[in-house]
Amino acid sequence: MSCENVQELIFLLLDGKVSAEERENVLAHTGVCRECGTHLESAQMQRVLLRRMAQTPVPDALAAKLRVMASHARERQLARVSVRVRARRLAANINLMFDNLMRPVALPLTGGLLSTLLLFGLMMPSLSFSHQTGDHDFSTVPRGKIVSTPWEEGVDEDAVDFPLFASLDEPKSDYVNIVNLTIDESGRVVDWSIVRGQLTDEIKSIIVLGHFEPATTFGVPTSGTIQVRQSLPPCKYTRCSATVHG
Amino acid sequence: MATSILDLSAQRAVESADSDDLRLVESLRTGAAQAYEELLGRFQQPVYALALRLLDDPSESSDVVQEVFLKVFRNIGSFRGQSSLKTWIYRITVNEAHNARRWFFRHRRREVELDSDPEEARNWKDVIPDGCLSPFDVAFEREQHVMIEAALEKLTPIFREAVVLRDITDMSYEEIAGVLGVSLGTVKSRILRGREALRAELVGSLKDRPAPRLVPKTAE
Numbered sequence: 001m002s003c004e005n006v007q008e009l010i011f012l013l014l015d016g017k018v019s020a021e022e023r024e025n026v027l028a029h030t031g032v033c034r035e036c037g038t039h040l041e042s043a044q045m046q047r048v049l050l051r052r053m054a055q056t057p058v059p060d061a062l063a064a065k066l067r068v069m070a071s072h073a074r075e076r077q078l079a080r081v082s083v084r085v086r087a088r089r090l091a092a093n094i095n096l097m098f099d100n101l102m103r104p105v106a107l108p109l110t111g112g113l114l115s116t117l118l119l120f121g122l123m124m125p126s127l128s129f130s131h132q133t134g135d136h137d138f139s140t141v142p143r144g145k146i147v148s149t150p151w152e153e154g155v156d157e158d159a160v161d162f163p164l165f166a167s168l169d170e171p172k173s174d175y176v177n178i179v180n181l182t183i184d185e186s187g188r189v190v191d192w193s194i195v196r197g198q199l200t201d202e203i204k205s206i207i208v209l210g211h212f213e214p215a216t217t218f219g220v221p222t223s224g225t226i227q228v229r230q231s232l233p234p235c236k237y238t239r240c241s242a243t244v245h246g
Numbered sequence: 247m248a249t250s251i252l253d254l255s256a257q258r259a260v261e262s263a264d265s266d267d268l269r270l271v272e273s274l275r276t277g278a279a280q281a282y283e284e285l286l287g288r289f290q291q292p293v294y295a296l297a298l299r300l301l302d303d304p305s306e307s308s309d310v311v312q313e314v315f316l317k318v319f320r321n322i323g324s325f326r327g328q329s330s331l332k333t334w335i336y337r338i339t340v341n342e343a344h345n346a347r348r349w350f351f352r353h354r355r356r357e358v359e360l361d362s363d364p365e366e367a368r369n370w371k372d373v374i375p376d377g378c379l380s381p382f383d384v385a386f387e388r389e390q391h392v393m394i395e396a397a398l399e400k401l402t403p404i405f406r407e408a409v410v411l412r413d414i415t416d417m418s419y420e421e422i423a424g425v426l427g428v429s430l431g432t433v434k435s436r437i438l439r440g441r442e443a444l445r446a447e448l449v450g451s452l453k454d455r456p457a458p459r460l461v462p463k464t465a466e
Contacts, residue, residue: 011441015412017419017434046445049394050413052387056295062308066290066315070282073319078277 001025006036010043145213146206146226175229179203185221187212195227203228267331274322285318289332292415293339299410300343302399306350310342317342333424336417340407340425347403397447405440412437 006029012018013026030037079086177197184190189207192199206228215224273281293314297307317338325334398406411422423433 008438011438012434015419042445042449043441046441046448047413049390050409051416053299053391053394054292054295054414054416056291056298058291058294058311059304059308062294062311063286063290065308065312066286069312069315069319070286073316074277074279074282077275077319077322081277 001029003029003033003036006030006033007039010036010040013040014043014047146210146228175231177203177230179228179230181207181212181226181228182223183212183214183226184223185214187214187221190223197230200230203230264327264330268327270331271322271325271327274319286315289335290315293335296336296339296410296415297343299398299414300340300403300407301346301350302395303350306346310339310346313342314339329424330421332417333421336411336415336421337425337427340411344403393448393451397444397451400447401440401443405436405443408433408436409440409444413441 006026009018009022009026010030013023018026030040075085075089079089175196177200178195179199180193180195181189182191182193189210189212192207212226214221216222270281270284274285290311294307294311297310297314298304301307301310314335318335325331329337398410401409407426408422411417411425412419417425419430419433419437422437423430426433428436
């Protein structure tokens with residue numbers, strides 16, 4: 001067997017792909033031929049070195065990614081065979097999507113709310129007012145009122161023998177003439193409308209000569225409506241009540 | 247007689263591996279958690295080693311391994327068992343590595359690596375010395391690895407595939423034929439020529455290196 005033939009068979013010999021007879025011949029030849037012996041040794045060494053390279057460890061990051069992929073693949077596989085898993089996966093996806101949508105909003109929203117509360121809390125002592133709750137400037141008067149009429153200065157409910165400002169709950173059937181007066185924020189009559197009856201001279205006198213106090217909202221004068229009601233004698237002219245618009 | 251007994255035991259081993267594969271595939275189809283664990287446990291390391299030796303680029307190999315397992319997970323339902331699971335997965339790996347190599351040559355040849363020294367990017371657990379090998383042995387093995395890798399890189403891809411599958415992943419000639427989709431004779435030829443080319447490269451690289459010149463000097 002020539003050296004060329006032996007060297008061709010050396011790798012096949014290492015793979016166990018030669019017959020017993022060829023194996024004997026090759027080993028016998030390499031025992032006596034120095035060059036072929038070196039060739040066999042180098043082939044064996046090459047094989048060993050290559051085999052060692054199989055032990056390359058998988059990087060941790062790759063192993064972790066593969067596990068995540070396997071987990072997702074398993075979920076997909078389960079979703080194919082089970083409706084319950086599919087529904088759960090869908091719900092989880094929706095939940096995740098909602099979370100992802102809310103995440104950019106949640107932090108600014110919470111931060112803004114907390115900082116607003118904090119700043120408002122810090123500013124609260126400096127916002128205290130000197131007046132009391134019952135102060136006229138700070139109170140809301142939903143209804144304007146008649147301060148005086150042509151016949152009386154400084155109308156006072158106690159000074160007359162019937163209530164000047166009647167409650168709106170009182171039945172309207174007791175009155176013959178009812179007129180709504182629109183009072184602006186300066187206390188002037190800007191409009192009137194007849195609800196029932198007619199515009200009598202007494203009511204005209206109230207409109208022209210009466211003094212009115214406008215309605216207020218948190219102490220700020222605003223327009224409102226005063227209802228003037230006139231009954232038949234013995235009541236001379238007014239039984240009034242007021243409502244406020246706006 | 248002895249040969250026939252060996253043949254029988256080899257045949258039994260093949261049958262056992264086939265039944266294991268079918269059981270594993272069936273478990274994967276039902277979504278059993280252990281099956282996914284087993285699949286990764288059996289194949290992630292050899293597939294990574296194969297991809298790394300075919301591409302010689304750790305980051306590219308990681309991408310290829312992920313692609314391989316993605317395809318395996320997606321197509322496990324269509325696996326009919328016509329080849330062994332190992333052959334099927336390795337065939338996907340070789341094809342993916344081939345695609346990656348082509349893509350690399352088209353797009354990334356001129357890219358410059360921005361990563362720092364790979365030694366610095368390693369986990370601290372890998373850096374701490376364990377004292378198993380002496381510094382000389384470590385340096386010697388690393389030198390050998392570098393030489394082999396450089397020699398492998400110079401091989402024609404089709405020879406490299408054959409040599410890597412045979413000598414690194416330890417596949418049989420028949421399995422390699424199944425993975426590469428070529429005849430047994432072609433596999434033998436490619437392995438032989440690949441090994442010879444590798445040996446020639448290694449010998450050449452050793453010859454090119456200048457021998458250390460030690461000059462004796464008397465201490466003054």
